[in-house]
Amino acid sequence: MTLDQLKKGQMAEITGYRLGNAAYRAKLLALGMTRGVQIKILNVAPLGDPFELAVRGFHLSLRRDEVSVIKVKVLEKGDVK
Structure with missing residues (x-):
């Protein structure tokens, strides 16, 4: 799942990045x-x-195409640190 698939209020943990622009x-x-x-x-x-x-x-504000490269795992309330 990528960050652009989440909805307002959801929390996630970064798990990696999609292949693409190394500079970004x-x-x-x-x-x-x-x-x-x-x-x-x-x-x-x-x-x-x-x-x-x-x-x-x-x-931080990022455009949809920017957040679409960030892979995440959705966190439930009990998982939040």
């Missing part, structure tokens, strides 16, 4: 979006783009 993946890693990090979908714009995320204590 490096940018995400530099922002702290590494494997095992938990992400919450705070908001999705009315037309589905961009996504507002909470990750490592900060808010």
Whole structure:
């Protein structure tokens, strides 16, 4: 599953990245979006783009095509750290 498939309010853990642009993946890693990090979908714009995320204590807005490369595992309430 990729991050763009989640809905507002859902939480997930990053499990990896789809193959593709290595430079963009490096940018995400530099922002702290590494494997095992938990992400919450705070908001999705009315037309589905961009996504507002909470990750490592900060808010980040990314376009749908950007979040579609991030592989995640959906977390249930008991799994959230």
